[in-house]
Amino acid sequence: MTLRHLDNPSFPPALVAPGPTQVPPEVLEVMARPILHHRSSLFREALRAVRDGLQEIAQSEYPVLLLTCTGTAAMESAVVNLARPGAGAAVVAAGYFGERWVELAELYGLDVVPVRYDWGAVPSPADLEEALRRRPDVRTVYLVHSETSTGVVLDLKAFTEVAKSAGALLVVDAVSSFAAVPIETDAWGIDVLITSSHKALMTPPGLAFLFLSPAALEAAGEGSQPRFYLDWARNLATQVGTDPETWFSPAVSLVTGLEQALRMIEREGLDAVYSRHISLGRRCRAAVKQIGLELFSPDDDSAAVMTAVRMPEGVDSSDVVQAMHDDGRVAIGDGEAKLKGSIVRIGHLGYVAEADVDRAVRALGSAVESLSATSKPRLSTGMG
Amino acid sequence: MTLRHLDNPSFPPALVAPGPTQVPPEVLEVMARPILHHRSSLFREALRAVRDGLQEIAQSEYPVLLLTCTGTAAMESAVVNLARPGAGAAVVAAGYFGERWVELAELYGLDVVPVRYDWGAVPSPADLEEALRRRPDVRTVYLVHSETSTGVVLDLKAFTEVAKSAGALLVVDAVSSFAAVPIETDAWGIDVLITSSHKALMTPPGLAFLFLSPAALEAAGEGSQPRFYLDWARNLATQVGTDPETWFSPAVSLVTGLEQALRMIEREGLDAVYSRHISLGRRCRAAVKQIGLELFSPDDDSAAVMTAVRMPEGVDSSDVVQAMHDDGRVAIGDGEAKLKGSIVRIGHLGYVAEADVDRAVRALGSAVESLSATSKPRLSTGMG
Numbered sequence: 143m144t145l146r147h148l149d150n151p152s153f154p155p156a157l158v159a160p161g162p163t164q165v166p167p168e169v170l171e172v173m174a175r176p177i178l179h180h181r182s183s184l185f186r187e188a189l190r191a192v193r194d195g196l197q198e199i200a201q202s203e204y205p206v207l208l209l210t211c212t213g214t215a216a217m218e219s220a221v222v223n224l225a226r227p228g229a230g231a232a233v234v235a236a237g238y239f240g241e242r243w244v245e246l247a248e249l250y251g252l253d254v255v256p257v258r259y260d261w262g263a264v265p266s267p268a269d270l271e272e273a274l275r276r277r278p279d280v281r282t283v284y285l286v287h288s289e290t291s292t293g294v295v296l297d298l299k300a301f302t303e304v305a306k307s308a309g310a311l312l313v314v315d316a317v318s319s320f321a322a323v324p325i326e327t328d329a330w331g332i333d334v335l336i337t338s339s340h341k342a343l344m345t346p347p348g349l350a351f352l353f354l355s356p357a358a359l360e361a362a363g364e365g366s367q368p369r370f371y372l373d374w375a376r377n378l379a380t381q382v383g384t385d386p387e388t389w390f391s392p393a394v395s396l397v398t399g400l401e402q403a404l405r406m407i408e409r410e411g412l413d414a415v416y417s418r419h420i421s422l423g424r425r426c427r428a429a430v431k432q433i434g435l436e437l438f439s440p441d442d443d444s445a446a447v448m449t450a451v452r453m454p455e456g457v458d459s460s461d462v463v464q465a466m467h468d469d470g471r472v473a474i475g476d477g478e479a480k481l482k483g484s485i486v487r488i489g490h491l492g493y494v495a496e497a498d499v500d501r502a503v504r505a506l507g508s509a510v511e512s513l514s515a516t517s518k519p520r521l522s523t524g525m526g
Numbered sequence: 527m528t529l530r531h532l533d534n535p536s537f538p539p540a541l542v543a544p545g546p547t548q549v550p551p552e553v554l555e556v557m558a559r560p561i562l563h564h565r566s567s568l569f570r571e572a573l574r575a576v577r578d579g580l581q582e583i584a585q586s587e588y589p590v591l592l593l594t595c596t597g598t599a600a601m602e603s604a605v606v607n608l609a610r611p612g613a614g615a616a617v618v619a620a621g622y623f624g625e626r627w628v629e630l631a632e633l634y635g636l637d638v639v640p641v642r643y644d645w646g647a648v649p650s651p652a653d654l655e656e657a658l659r660r661r662p663d664v665r666t667v668y669l670v671h672s673e674t675s676t677g678v679v680l681d682l683k684a685f686t687e688v689a690k691s692a693g694a695l696l697v698v699d700a701v702s703s704f705a706a707v708p709i710e711t712d713a714w715g716i717d718v719l720i721t722s723s724h725k726a727l728m729t730p731p732g733l734a735f736l737f738l739s740p741a742a743l744e745a746a747g748e749g750s751q752p753r754f755y756l757d758w759a760r761n762l763a764t765q766v767g768t769d770p771e772t773w774f775s776p777a778v779s780l781v782t783g784l785e786q787a788l789r790m791i792e793r794e795g796l797d798a799v800y801s802r803h804i805s806l807g808r809r810c811r812a813a814v815k816q817i818g819l820e821l822f823s824p825d826d827d828s829a830a831v832m833t834a835v836r837m838p839e840g841v842d843s844s845d846v847v848q849a850m851h852d853d854g855r856v857a858i859g860d861g862e863a864k865l866k867g868s869i870v871r872i873g874h875l876g877y878v879a880e881a882d883v884d885r886a887v888r889a890l891g892s893a894v895e896s897l898s899a900t901s902k903p904r905l906s907t908g909m910g
Contacts, residue, residue, distance in 0.1 A: 147568040148575075148785060154562050162775055165561050173779070174558035177549050177730055178538050179857035181847075184531040191532075210732055211595050212774045215755040249752045340775060346561055348594055348732040348777030367752075368633045371599040390596045391546055391724060393732030393777065395557070401532060463565075473563035 155471040158502040160290050160318060160448045160489035162340040162347050165399070166406060169344060173399040180391050188394075188401050189386040195404030199320065199412065200335060200353050202327035207352040207378050209371075210393045213317040213338035216350035218246055219372035220284070220313045220334050223362040227251030230280035232273050232310070234301070237261045238291035238478040239315055243284040250367060255280055261481060262292040262438055262450070267300040274308040282311045282361075288319035291478040293439025293450040293487065295323055302330040311361055317341055321407060322419045322447050322491045333358040339396055342419070342447075342492040344403040348393045354378070419446040422490035426499045430488075433507040438485045448475075448489045454510065456517040459486045462509045470505025539855040542886035544674050544702060544832040544873035546724040546731050549783070550790060553728060557783040564775050572778075572785050573770040579788030583704065583796065584719060584737050586711035591736040591762050593755075594777045597701040597722035600734035602630055603756035604668070604697045604718050607746040611635030614664035616657050616694070618685070621645045622675035622862040623699055627668040634751060639664055645865060646676040646822055646834070651684040658692040666695045666745075672703035675862040677823025677834040677871065679707055686714040695745055701725055705791060706803045706831050706875045717742040723780055726803075726831075726875040728787040732777045738762070803830040806874035810883045814872075817891040822869045832859075832873045838894065840901040843870045846893045854889025 147154070157164045178185040193206045200206075209216060225231075231252040233243045236259035247254045257273050259265055265285070274280055283305045288295045298314065305312040313334040316325060320337035327335050333355040340347035354362075354374060362374045370376075371390070380387045407415055426449040427441055438450035453459045463476045463486055475487035488502050531538070541548045562569040577590045584590075593600060609615075615636040617627045620643035631638045641657050643649055649669070658664055667689045672679045682698065689696040697718040700709060704721035711719050717739040724731035738746075738758060746758050754760075755774070764771045791799055810833040811825055822834035837843045847860045847870055859871035872886050 147562070147571055148556065148782070148789070154560055154568055155566070157561055157563055159563055162561050162564060162778055165779075170558040170560075172532065174554040176538055176554075177541055177546050178531070179541055179543055179851075180546060180731075181860065182539070182851055182857055184538055187531055211599070211755065212776070214774045215595070218754045246754055249754060251752070346777060346779040347564075347775045348780060368635070370602050370630055370633060371595065390598045391731040392596070393730060393780070394546055395549075395730040396732060396777070396779075398532070405532070467563075467566055473566055476565065 155467050155473040156498060156501065157473050158488055158490070158494060158498050159473050159475045160487050160491065163342070163344060163489060163492035164494065165346055166344055166403065166493045168406060169399045169402045172402040173395045175398070178394050178398065180394050181387065185394060186385055186387060188398050189381070189388070190384070191401045192397055192404060193386065195401070195408065196351055199407065200325060200327040201329060202335070202353045204328065204353045204355055205378055205382050207354060207374060208381060208388065208392065209350045209377065210348060210390070211350050212347055213315070213336060213350050214242070215372060216336045216338065216352055217242065217315055219352065219374065220336065221246045221250050221252070222367045222369045222372055223365045223374045224282055224311070224313070224358070225250045225252055226364065226366050228253055230255055230277055232257060232270065232277070232280045232283045234265050234270060234283070234285035235259070236263045236265050236292065236294060237286070237289035239286045239289055243286065243315070247284060262294065264294050264440060265296050267297065267304045270301060271304045274304065274310060280310060282313060284313045286315040287325070288316070288323065288447045290318040290448065291481060293445050293448045295319055295444045295447060298325065299330050302332055306331045311357060318447050318491060321415065324416055327353050339400055343400060344406070344492045345396055345400040348396045349400065419491060422494060422496065422499055423449065425496060426488055426490050426503065429500065429503040433503065435510065447491045448487050450485045450487045451506065453484055453486065454514060457510055457513050458483050461513050462486055462506065465509040465513060466505045470508060472502050472505045474502055474506070539851050539857040540882060540885065541857050542872055542874070542878060542882050543857050543859045544871050544875065547726070547728060547873060547876035548878065549730055550728055550787065550877045552790060553783045553786045556786040557779045559782070562778050562782065564772065564778050569778060570769055570771060572782050573765070573772070574768070575785045576781055576788060577770065579785070579792065580735055583791065584709060584711040585713060586719070586737045588712065588737045588739055589762055589766050591738060591758060592765060592772065592776065593734045593761065594732060594774070595734050596731055597699070597720060597734050598626070599756060600720045600722065600736055601626065601699055603736065603758065604720065605630045605634045605636070606751045606753045606756055607749045607758045608666055608695070608697070608742070609634045609636055610748065610750050612637055613666070614639055614661055616641060616654065616661070616664045616667045618649050618654060618667070618669035619643070620647045620649050620676065620678060621670065621673035623670045623673055627670065627699070631668060646678065648678050648824060649680050651681065651688045654685060655688045658688065658694060664694060666697060668697045670699040671709070672700070672707065672831045674702040674832065675865060677829050677832045679703060679828045679831060682709065683714050686716055690715045695741060702831050702875060705799065708800055711737050723784055727784060728790070728876045729780055729784040732780045733784065803875060806878060806880065806883055807833065809880060810872055810874050810887065813884065813887040817887065819890070819894065831875045832871050834869045834871045835890065837868055837870065838898060841894055841897050842867050845897050846870055846890065849893040849897065850889045854892060856886050856889045858886055858890070
């Protein structure tokens with residue numbers, strides 16, 4: 143109770159985490175302006191601009207559904223709108239968020255066909271192809287483009303081809319890949335693309351978005367689960383057209399903030415944004431290896447979103463994250479669920495500079511070094 | 527496409543609407559600070575402070591559940607967590623949000639016992655008592671404390687007594703009454719109290735809160751509807767205790783903003799806050815009558831949240847709201863659903879000063895006058 147962060151005029155630790163990510167001052171400034179009324183022409187303009195900017199990034203002309211919630215609720219909305227209990231659903235899972243798809247699909251009564259991997263593995267399109275060959279009744283595939291718990295970004299185009307060949311709908315969690323890694327939603331044939339505001343879109347958490355293909359909307363019309371807040375058709379009804387509105391009071395300040403963030407992305411140029419993510423990934427991996435630590439995420443340019451790092455024997459990742467936060471003034475991500483303790487995650491997505499990555503890896507090195515020093519004697523005492 | 531509100535350095539129209547409401551500069555300033563990581567000690571401190579501040583206002587020691595969504599999703603969560611399809615549920619409905627309870631309860635298969643009124647009527651506890659006497663199987667009552675579509679604030683204490691006497695759970699939508707009108711959650715015996723960030727709590731939309739009694743949590747344990755994002759027990763599991771966290775990445779900037787707003791409420795003192803709402807209501811009603819318009823909401827101190835005003839014959843409320851927005855630079859609320867066209871709503875909840883109310887009523891007078899002038903010739907032409 144002694145922190146009183148509101149009274150502390152200093153900056154909080156720098157965010158070099160896989161999300162929430164840092165928000166640019168230009169975006170913070172827009173969100174600090176007086177609130178717009180959600181039924182006003184000014185706010186409708188903001189909604190239009192956000193929709194256009196998101197479609198540009200997604201390379202999509204599909205309707206964009208905006209929801210005031212996090213990416214998890216958007217994932218749930220896909221299952222709730224598409225699900226007919228008992229229907230087969232293939233789920234590619236190689237980490238915490240892949241397993242969330244499994245949990246959601248089982249919760250709503252789907253007959254789940256898991257295409258499962260060890261956490262941290264890179265899923266192979268051939269395995270999905272095989273699963274769909276064995277279970278031709280499966281009409282929907284759920285997967286995670288960028289598995290935020292491991293740093294693995296799968297080959298989305300190849301997975302989309304497999305799903306399309308089998309005539310299945312493809313639902314993609316692109317929460318941490320969107321605006322960091324190229325996605326061609328319409329050209330590849332993705333049916334449902336999900337993202338949220340607080341990763342590479344450089345805006346605080348609280349908004350989620352779905353791009354919905356005609357086939358996805360048709361399937362949703364046949365879904366039998368009751369739903370209200372997450373109902374696609376009813377939410378979309380007011381959001382399309384030249385004069386969009388939301389059904390409920392949306393998070394207006396996050397919408398106007400995102401409008402500004404999208405301008406920054408447009409100004410930098412999408413190609414430059416994607417190149418920057420690749421180059422920050424390279425820089426991060428090189429720096430991590432330089433300080434003698436081992437990568438958990440792949441050591442190649444697919445790992446453009448974040449870098450996961452294994453902890454040395456005897457060093458707990460939670461202690462490292464805490465030490466970096468308190469002493470190094472850098473916030474990074476701990477391992478999720480069963481990876482907690484053994485890996486840390488450095489995010490280089492969104493509003494991140496080379497200096498942020500350097501600072502994070504430096505702080506990581508110091509924290510691991512000082513915790514290794516204290517952990518070793520303890521280990522030998524226990525064994526001696 | 528010519529508005530470009532982001533490039534416009536002037537202030538948007540003043541918000542004197544029933545929500546979203548104006549956000550104080552002190553709150554905007556906090557939200558413009560660098561983002562906190564949601565798994566950090568600083569953010570856990572913010573969560574604790576928000577929880578404590580909300581409990582103080584609700585006069586409650588019940589656990590507070592924070593969700594990143596709007597009040598509607600929090601309402602849906604009550605039905606989803608409590609519902610066993612086919613069970614009887616009494617719903618008091620005298621406006622748009624009361625009817626939302628009916629719609630939600632029917633959607634999830636409840637056997638709805640409506641206690642229904644014309645929109646704008648003041649519900650009577652005796653009617654609920656009678657309904658519960660006729661249907662002793664009803665175990666849950668849903669109602670709206672402050673019906674934001676009409677301006678009616680019902681006698682919540684009296685309704686709570688009726689529900690308690692019948693041994694029913696009471697679920698209260700207090701979205702627009704919370705922090706504007708006194709509520710004694712625990713002492714009165716409310717089981718589920720729902721509110722959100724963007725009314726009298728003076729923070730932008732995007733957060734909702736539920737106070738949950740032990741009986742409500744027990745009933746939720748027996749609820750049979752599948753749910754994930756809105757599941758009370760799983761969300762609450764990480765939010766209780768001295769070191770609270772949220773299950774998912776919450777809207778961190780709104781949480782820290784709310785922390786500041788709660789400080790402002792604490793500084794002013796709850797009694798002073800409630801008195802201010804009553805006195806702004808009086809001022810607004812007097813001013814409306816002064817310009818010769820007729821009240822739609824009650825002409826007494828119960829109408830402390832907002833004032834609904836009937837439009838004169840031949841004047842469309844939507845035109846009035848538009849004219850006030852564009853010419854008077856004041857944003858107020860249009861009528862909702864079937865009241866659209868015939869009433870406007872001036873919000874005097876949250877961060878509102880006497881000058882704001884005066885300005886809104888002045889702009890209302892001008893808009894009605896100028897629209898009456900244009901509408902009358904048109905009327906006589908049509909009739910002539």
